[in-house]
Amino acid sequence: MKKHSQKNRKNSSGRSNRRVRRPQAPSREAILAKGGLYCPIDGRCGGCMLLSVPYNQQLRSKQAEMEALFADLLDGDTCIRPIVGMKDPRHYRNKVVSPYVGVYDKKARRRRVLCGMYERGTHRVIDSRECLIENQEAKRIILAIRDLMPKFGIAPYDEDADTGFLRHVQVRVGHASGEVMVTLVTREDTFPASKAFVRALIKMYPSITTVVQNVNTRQTNVIMGDKERTLYGPGFILDSLCGLSFRISSKSFYQVNVEQTEALYTRAVEMARLTGAETVMDAYCGTGTIGLVAARGVSGGPGAARVIGVEERPDAVADARNNARHNGVAAAEFVADDAGAFMRTLAARGEELDVLLMDPPRSGSTPDFLKAACTLAPHRIVYISCNPKTQARDAEYLVAHGYRIDEMQPVDMFPHTPHTENILSFERVGNSSR
Numbered sequence: 001m002k003k004h005s006q007k008n009r010k011n012s013s014g015r016s017n018r019r020v021r022r023p024q025a026p027s028r029e030a031i032l033a034k035g036g037l038y039c040p041i042d043g044r045c046g047g048c049m050l051l052s053v054p055y056n057q058q059l060r061s062k063q064a065e066m067e068a069l070f071a072d073l074l075d076g077d078t079c080i081r082p083i084v085g086m087k088d089p090r091h092y093r094n095k096v097v098s099p100y101v102g103v104y105d106k107k108a109r110r111r112r113v114l115c116g117m118y119e120r121g122t123h124r125v126i127d128s129r130e131c132l133i134e135n136q137e138a139k140r141i142i143l144a145i146r147d148l149m150p151k152f153g154i155a156p157y158d159e160d161a162d163t164g165f166l167r168h169v170q171v172r173v174g175h176a177s178g179e180v181m182v183t184l185v186t187r188e189d190t191f192p193a194s195k196a197f198v199r200a201l202i203k204m205y206p207s208i209t210t211v212v213q214n215v216n217t218r219q220t221n222v223i224m225g226d227k228e229r230t231l232y233g234p235g236f237i238l239d240s241l242c243g244l245s246f247r248i249s250s251k252s253f254y255q256v257n258v259e260q261t262e263a264l265y266t267r268a269v270e271m272a273r274l275t276g277a278e279t280v281m282d283a284y285c286g287t288g289t290i291g292l293v294a295a296r297g298v299s300g301g302p303g304a305a306r307v308i309g310v311e312e313r314p315d316a317v318a319d320a321r322n323n324a325r326h327n328g329v330a331a332a333e334f335v336a337d338d339a340g341a342f343m344r345t346l347a348a349r350g351e352e353l354d355v356l357l358m359d360p361p362r363s364g365s366t367p368d369f370l371k372a373a374c375t376l377a378p379h380r381i382v383y384i385s386c387n388p389k390t391q392a393r394d395a396e397y398l399v400a401h402g403y404r405i406d407e408m409q410p411v412d413m414f415p416h417t418p419h420t421e422n423i424l425s426f427e428r429v430g431n432s433s434r
């Protein structure tokens, strides 16, 4: 029997010890010459995977992917719109989160703090000074915090030993307002240096309008804990979207690419074809953004007569009610419930619903929600999705139960990543009177 050489012998995990040569990454010059973007940590970071692909080519591929995915569900009369891309697809992320870890620097013979992003598929932090998709002011603040930590005796968190103090920092920047919220996620509740630290940080970055401490004492991958206290400012920021103003707290769901969100919501409400007389359901409504935009109307058109929003998270529902009050929208009400259960209740009561707007999580909707939706039989359904695969599954149900897709609109919410947001509008077949 032929023996394996030492070089080829397999280790305990069954993998060969021989070093596998990675295919050589294209050079900076080659990427830029092709029209792509160059990032020195491209390929290692878990963030964007398509940076080196020219943006127009990314858009063409995403469009082709959507058309192929829905090919069997569209008919000859479906209007397929070209994907909405960004003019400048850089620095679009208005929410930046970074872990902080301590390492021993052999060259400098001292410990230092790293911050940045995790290496793809690991919990190793890649120290990065720049990111092509993150908001630049947010990134500068993340780095400034790293530099201030030793001066205030703030130790980075050690995940294995469950020691240290600062676990993560989240920075949110209001796209239109420019207001900045910094959330410091700490392992302990007591933060002795908090006042002096916050003062020093704000002196460096006067754009910061509020600082929040979030306490996460658990040994977990989940970033945020339950307990929060405001260290500076009001504890939230305001931002405007489609002419309305929204209150964003550290844990609220708020789309990270606000420029594209304006396009997404505008197209979704246009696709609802409101006349001013409709009762509209905003299902999976988060902080009520889409429903409030529908109540107000877009592109100079009329809004809904009445909006009912449903969302399972009570804190998001509280934000939605606040947002309605704050914008003077009286025709919107928000309910904290499971969307499927709520739809079943409405269907059992025989309520009338004209238009259903739905924006479920990546897992898509549920059979009981879709069944109740078909019983309520709104004359239009507008389905927004960040995961077109589950959207295609749900669309198949709707098409089999009395609806046809009359329009499809992909939107590029996450340039340089493989993700595409997609909007489908459905009309009820043979029921134009409602």
Ligand SMILES: C[S@@+](CC[C@H](N)C(=O)[O-])C[C@H]1O[C@@H](n2cnc3c(N)ncnc32)[C@H](O)[C@@H]1O
Pocket: 253, 254, 255, 284, 285, 286, 287, 288, 289, 290, 310, 311, 312, 313, 316, 337, 338, 339, 340, 359, 360, 361, 362, 386
């Ligand atoms: C993709 S987000 C959309 C939020 C909102 N439409 C927006 O654009 O900001 C999905 C929302 O669905 C909520 N959700 C998830 N499962 C739910 C369920 N079974 N019932 C009600 N809401 C749910 C999540 O909490 C989240 O706020």
